[in-house]
Structure formats: C-alpha cells, structure tokens
Amino acid sequence: MSVAVDSTIDARGSACPGPTMELIKAMKSSAVGTVVEVLSSDKMTTVDGAAWLKKVGQELVETSDKGGYWSIIAKKIK
Amino acid sequence: MPKRIVIIGGGAGGTITANLLARNLYRQLVSGHVVINMITDKAEHVYQPGFLYVVFDKVRPDEIVRKQKDLLDQHINLFVDPAVKIDKENKIVRTQSGKEFPYDYLVIATGSRIVPEDIPGLKEGGHWFYDMEGAKKLRQALKDFSGGRIAITVGVPHKCPVAPLEMTFMLYDYFKQKEMLDKVELFYTYPINRLHSLEPVANWAVPEFEKKGIKSETFFNMEEIDAEKKVVRSMEGSELNYDLLIAVPPHKGAPVVAESGLGKDGWIATDKKTLHNEGSDNVYVVGDTTNLPISKAGSTAHFESHIVAERLSSEITEGYSETLYDGKVICFVETSFDEATYIWFNYKTPPTPAPPSKMVHWMKLGYNRLYWLSAKGIL
Ligand SMILES: Cc1cc2nc3c(=O)[nH]c(=O)nc-3n(C[C@H](O)[C@H](O)[C@H](O)COP(=O)(O)OP(=O)(O)OC[C@H]3O[C@@H](n4cnc5c(N)ncnc54)[C@H](O)[C@@H]3O)c2cc1C
Numbered sequence: 001m002s003v004a005v006d007s008t009i010d011a012r013g014s015a016c017p018g019p020t021m022e023l024i025k026a027m028k029s030s031a032v033g034t035v036v037e038v039l040s041s042d043k044m045t046t047v048d049g050a051a052w053l054k055k056v057g058q059e060l061v062e063t064s065d066k067g068g069y070w071s072i073i074a075k076k077i078k
Numbered sequence: 079m080p081k082r083i084v085i086i087g088g089g090a091g092g093t094i095t096a097n098l099l100a101r102n103l104y105r106q107l108v109s110g111h112v113v114i115n116m117i118t119d120k121a122e123h124v125y126q127p128g129f130l131y132v133v134f135d136k137v138r139p140d141e142i143v144r145k146q147k148d149l150l151d152q153h154i155n156l157f158v159d160p161a162v163k164i165d166k167e168n169k170i171v172r173t174q175s176g177k178e179f180p181y182d183y184l185v186i187a188t189g190s191r192i193v194p195e196d197i198p199g200l201k202e203g204g205h206w207f208y209d210m211e212g213a214k215k216l217r218q219a220l221k222d223f224s225g226g227r228i229a230i231t232v233g234v235p236h237k238c239p240v241a242p243l244e245m246t247f248m249l250y251d252y253f254k255q256k257e258m259l260d261k262v263e264l265f266y267t268y269p270i271n272r273l274h275s276l277e278p279v280a281n282w283a284v285p286e287f288e289k290k291g292i293k294s295e296t297f298f299n300m301e302e303i304d305a306e307k308k309v310v311r312s313m314e315g316s317e318l319n320y321d322l323l324i325a326v327p328p329h330k331g332a333p334v335v336a337e338s339g340l341g342k343d344g345w346i347a348t349d350k351k352t353l354h355n356e357g358s359d360n361v362y363v364v365g366d367t368t369n370l371p372i373s374k375a376g377s378t379a380h381f382e383s384h385i386v387a388e389r390l391s392s393e394i395t396e397g398y399s400e401t402l403y404d405g406k407v408i409c410f411v412e413t414s415f416d417e418a419t420y421i422w423f424n425y426k427t428p429p430t431p432a433p434p435s436k437m438v439h440w441m442k443l444g445y446n447r448l449y450w451l452s453a454k455g456i457l
Pocket of ligand 1: 088089090091118119126128130160161162238365374377379409
C-alpha cells in the first residue's frame, strides 16, 4: 500500500449498519488530514463509498480488491 | 478473597449480564466466593423501544419504566452512583460519590446516548423520539400538527437502525387514521444511497414508499438546521424545507469511556468474537458501547450478554472459556400500526426479511411486555 492509513475499520461481515455507514461515521468523527480505510466483504462498498466521497467533496485515495474482500481508503481534506 | 465482578451500566446489556451471572454463579455468590457489584447512574430502567409507541399514544410513559433494583437478582449489589473513571491499570472503577470499586473482572455496558448538540440548530429546530422527553414532546407536536411536510432525518452513528423506517410507516398510519393524509407529506432521508442499511429491507421499502406516496432522498447526512427558516442542510449540499422535523440525532458512547481513555467518542475497541476489550482479558464490553460494526440494538446487547455471562462463569469456575459471539442480531420491524416483519443475521449470514404479517406485529407487542423477563435473564 502506498499511503499511510491512520485507522482501519474492519467492516467485513457487517450487514447493518454496513461498511458505507462505517465510512461516513469515520469521516465525520476524524480530524482533517486523517486517512481512513474501510474493509468490506461487499464489492459495492467501493462504488457506494466513492460516490459519497465525491458528493461531499472528500478525497478518495484508492479502492482495491484484496482477494475475497475489498478496501476503500479516504482522506478527510476539509 | 472473593472474585469481584463489576458491571458498569444498568441498561439492557448490563442487567441481562448481571442476572445471568447470578444464576450461573449462584453457589459461589451464596458462599461468598464471588461478588457482583453493579454501578449505574439511574435508579430506573427504561425500555427504550417503547418510545416509538409513546409518540403515538399506544403506550403510556409509566408502562416502560421499572425500578432497576426490582429487576436484579437479590445477590447483586446495586450502586446508583455514576462511574467517573475506569482505571484499568489498577483495576478500579471510581464513582461520582468518591467510592472505589476494585475488580477482578469488569463488564462495561454503558450504552450510547444521543448528541443533538453535535448538529447546529437541531435542538432548536427538531424533534426526536430517542429519549422519554423527546418522545413526549413529539407526541404533543403530532397532536398539534395541522399539515405540511414532515422531514425524517438520520444521524450517524445511531442505535436501532430500523427505528427511522418504523417511525415513517407509523406516521403514515397515524395520519391515515386521522384522515389527514391529503394534508401531510412525509419526506424520509437516509445517510447512505438506499432506504436502509440492509439491502433486502431497502428493496422492500421502495415499492411501499411509492404505494404510500412517501418521498425520499438518500445520501443525506444532516449538517445543520436553520430553525428559523425551517431548513435542513445536508453534508451533500442539498436543502430540505420542513414544517416538522423528526430527527434521529447522532450518537456517542458514555463520557466516562472517552474520559478514561478507552475509546474515541465512547466506542470501545472490542474483540468481535470474545467480546473482550482489545488487549484486556479481564474486561468485557457489551451492547451499544462496543466499536463493532454491527447494529446497536437491544437484541445485540441481549445476545452479547449471554456470551459474556457464559465466558465469565466458565473462566471463574473452570479456568477457561470457549464460548464465542457469532454476531447474531434479531430485529422486529414495524411496517404499519398492525403489521411487522423481522430480520435475523450474523457475521456470516445476511438477512432475508419475511413478508410483513399481523402475527409478527403481535409478537413484537408481546415482546414489549416480555422484555422485563429478558432483563431478568429468564427469557
Ligand atoms: C426509539 C428506540 C427504539 C428502539 N427499538 C429497538 C428495537 O426494536 N429492537 C432492539 O433490539 N433495540 C431497539 N432499541 C435499541 C436498544 O434500546 C439499545 O440498543 C439497548 O438498550 C442497548 O443496551 P445497552 O445495555 O448497550 O445500553 P442501555 O440500555 O442504553 O444501557 C446503558 C446504561 O448505562 C448507564 N450509564 C451510562 N453512563 C454511565 C456511567 N458513567 N456510570 C454508570 N452507568 C452509566 C445508562 O444510564 C444506562 O442505564 C431502540 C432504541 C430506541 C431509542
């Protein structure tokens, strides 16, 4: 991984509230500059999470296929 | 020297755990080999799911409150004296009155609380039903409501993820019964890009909303409320006008957790299977205050309590424990005033809701009364 992640939330197997909600929670409660990673067993988290980050103007650092699960990394820029 | 178990928090999780422990360790308690001390901050225990029914005058406030002392096994020592410091290094809990409670095993079950103050304008401009005072005020506001748009907004994180949808469907029935549907517009919003976290529930809700004329906007996270203009602004940049705002405020854990350095915003790092506070084999975490990515719900607290009580009992009497939590959660979902469904899931199995029925609704109403048996560790 090229970026240093400040905190990783392992939301694999989380049906409810689910990984996208975990990403929103983490971004809301983090300080500007924080890099957050969410792990999910649902590929759609990378799509939904990316769409939300775009809507709120936060930075999508990367999404990746980890083989059996997915990772989305975001940075709080404002 | 007896083994001392301290439980902080006399809500759903703490009470069930304490009573199950008292049952499993009856002999040790009677002989003085084990002592259970419960520290809580209120003399009364409130059945929180009842707030939903208080709003619609289907349950009176008194019916969902019991004395905490009456719910606890007589061998448990109850102290109504808020914990102000959890000192893991010295294995002591300090309370507001200055008492110190040394422990061999600690169970933290301090729950979650609403923080409407985290959304500017919400206290001034919004209603909620996540505490008794809010539920009573909302009941009055609905009684006085003569028409217009009711906006439903949802903060992150929050407990009982199905409550916002239940509220919306019950509002529909409430105004239908009052023959006011032509005067009322229900506008539901949700933080992620579907109507509910659980995809099957979200998919089921879409045609229901269409049928009932309930409007919605997803990817809507409250940022601030302009109470004067009656507008909610979202982080995503949209604005929603309202005549009555019903919000699920965002939540945090208990202040004592953050102040003791046990977790940001009061969420405690918890092992998803053993329910240990990560790195501390003698500290367990139960209920809403865990940082686990699962629903903050009474049923979660209930199932976790069983795991923690089994584990602690075995550790004390057998020297080890093998019981693990599988992430089990069950939630009833009220879909109207007279039908409901339920969902069941765990870490490995996603939920598949059954079609709503009257039978499940009656079960839910029954459970609302049977909860007290659950709290006592009987059900
Ligand atoms: C409107 C509404 C509807 C709901 N509907 C459902 C539902 O249908 N199904 C479901 O499963 N769940 C539902 N819930 C959620 C459920 O009530 C909670 O998830 C559950 O109570 C969590 O249990 P807990 O023990 O973690 O926390 P709580 O039950 O909140 O207990 C925490 C306890 O800790 C005490 N405490 C806090 N700080 C301190 C301190 N410093 N010292 C000592 N004590 C302290 C508190 O006073 C409280 O007694 C609903 C909740 C609401 C608000």
